[in-house]
Amino acid sequence: MVLLQLNYLKNGLIKNQLLYLIGICYSYNFTFDEEKFMDIVKFGIIGCGMAARFHILGMRNVSNPPLKFVAAHDINEKILTRFSKAHKLTPYNKLEDLLQSDIDAVLILLPHYLHARVTKAAAEAGKHVLCEKPMAPTLEECDEMITVTKKAGVEFMIAENHRFLPAHLYIKDLLERDFIGDVFLINTYEGAYDDPEHFLNPDIWHFTYDKGGGGVLADQGAHKFALLNWLLDDTVESAQAWCAKTLNSPPNKGEDNAIIFLRFRKGAIAEITVSTSAIHTPYNSTELHGTKGSIIENHQWENPVKIFSSHKEAETKGFFYGPKEPPEHGPFPKYYIISARNEDSHFAECVLNNKKPEFTPENAKEAVASILLAYLSVKKGTMTKMDELKKMAKMEGTKSILNGLEEFMQKNYENLNW
Ligand SMILES: NC(=O)c1ccc[n+]([C@@H]2O[C@H](COP(=O)([O-])OP(=O)(O)OC[C@H]3O[C@@H](n4cnc5c(N)ncnc54)[C@H](O)[C@@H]3O)[C@@H](O)[C@H]2O)c1
Numbered sequence: 185m186v187l188l189q190l191n192y193l194k195n196g197l198i199k200n201q202l203l204y205l206i207g208i209c210y211s212y213n214f215t216f217d218e219e220k221f222m223d224i225v226k227f228g229i230i231g232c233g234m235a236a237r238f239h240i241l242g243m244r245n246v247s248n249p250p251l252k253f254v255a256a257h258d259i260n261e262k263i264l265t266r267f268s269k270a271h272k273l274t275p276y277n278k279l280e281d282l283l284q285s286d287i288d289a290v291l292i293l294l295p296h297y298l299h300a301r302v303t304k305a306a307a308e309a310g311k312h313v314l315c316e317k318p319m320a321p322t323l324e325e326c327d328e329m330i331t332v333t334k335k336a337g338v339e340f341m342i343a344e345n346h347r348f349l350p351a352h353l354y355i356k357d358l359l360e361r362d363f364i365g366d367v368f369l370i371n372t373y374e375g376a377y378d379d380p381e382h383f384l385n386p387d388i389w390h391f392t393y394d395k396g397g398g399g400v401l402a403d404q405g406a407h408k409f410a411l412l413n414w415l416l417d418d419t420v421e422s423a424q425a426w427c428a429k430t431l432n433s434p435p436n437k438g439e440d441n442a443i444i445f446l447r448f449r450k451g452a453i454a455e456i457t458v459s460t461s462a463i464h465t466p467y468n469s470t471e472l473h474g475t476k477g478s479i480i481e482n483h484q485w486e487n488p489v490k491i492f493s494s495h496k497e498a499e500t501k502g503f504f505y506g507p508k509e510p511p512e513h514g515p516f517p518k519y520y521i522i523s524a525r526n527e528d529s530h531f532a533e534c535v536l537n538n539k540k541p542e543f544t545p546e547n548a549k550e551a552v553a554s555i556l557l558a559y560l561s562v563k564k565g566t567m568t569k570m571d572e573l574k575k576m577a578k579m580e581g582t583k584s585i586l587n588g589l590e591e592f593m594q595k596n597y598e599n600l601n602w
Pocket residue numbers: 230231232233234235236257258259260263292293294295296298316317318343345403520
């Protein structure tokens with residue numbers, strides 16, 4: 185309790201920003217001119233918690249949006265009523281009733297262990313499925329999600345916002361235009377400070393082995409693996425990970441900090457660091473070094489990308505420069521909202537135009553494979569190859585990787601004076 189109180193005081197700034205975000209979300213009233221929108225995908229939100237707020241905010245003030253949130257379902261009646269009222273959504277106490285309504289698609293914003301189950305129910309009801317990351321805790325569930333959505337003939341995408349963040353799209357474009365040559369070295373960080381109560385309370389699903397599929401490595405690592413596979417146009421060949429608990433969280437909770445070293449199949453080496461206990465507002469940073477230059481990115485900067493390149497189109501040579509026309513960006517919470525808008529709009533446009541989403545379910549499954557590979561390496565205490573994980577998946581499945589992980593977590597909290 186004392187620990188919690190100290191954190192509340194120390195991190196007042198972060199809390200204030202979160203409260204601000206929640207405040208603007210609830211004070212906003214959706215107004216829609218129905219006649220203006222001929223082609224629009226009607227969405228039902230499933231799970232009206234924190235992520236739902238980013239998605240609602242993302243579509244605020246968008247002119248001619250390709251989608252509209254019209255309905256909602258949450259197991260918690262109070263949350264459902266409050267959220268539906270605030271955003272003029274039709275509330276459904278039962279999932280089956282929502283799925284029988286005239287919505288076209290669902291946005292699944294639930295604890296990770298429910299992603300596969302609810303995707304199946306929605307697909308079988310003929311609804312297109314957009315589901316938050318990570319796809320699911322095991323590769324078997326990922327396969328099931330791919331199979332059921334294909335069989336039902338519905339569009340399916342995992343909402344991986346890092347694939348739709350303008351700063352990341354900007355970097356991808358620079359890489360494709362050969363601004364820094366062949367990338368051989370990467371380091372990337374995400375710090376998304378979370379209320380210690382989330383870790384200390386065994387009843388909150390976040391970061392649990394059984395409902396969350398693991399700690400911060402599963403939760404934030406999902407973003408990083410999806411990002412790096414895409415930027416490098418490659419997949420992970422091997423990994424070695426360290427996971428640490430800096431909070432004395434109960435045994436059903438995973439790590440709150442992790443470092444993962446990766447080797448990609450084409451040879452690049454990378455380091456991923458993720459934390460939920462580092463004390464600052466959420467941000468990501470990525471450094472990419474190639475045979476002709478470097479790119480560094482930090483989501484705390486208004487102009488989030490800096491480039492060192494001798495490319496003929498480089499704006500400055502011999503120094504790092506921020507582009508004169510930077511990608512659309514703003515430090516937390518703005519970049520969350522921008523990326524939620526982009527991913528939701530992209531998915532809706534795919535539904536309207538019968539196109540396959542840019543971020544495929546197979547890409548999302550590969551990110552889950554990397555999470556599981558990192559955990560397997562923690563258990564083995566050594567570098568582990570993706571081929572070994574894939575073999576294991578075929579022979580016995582991947583569920584057992586999460587069993588008994590707690591024993592292998594480095595317990596660091598006794599040395600720390602929070
Ligand atoms: N992209 C991002 O940056 C980002 C940020 C936050 C969360 N997320 C993802 O969004 C998803 C939801 O996370 P969250 O933080 O919003 O969680 P949350 O706990 O805040 O919200 C989940 C909601 O689901 C409801 N719920 C739980 N079980 C249910 C059930 N069986 N049926 C119906 N409703 C149920 C809960 O009552 C709660 O309101 C997760 O996949 C998470 O990883 C992504």
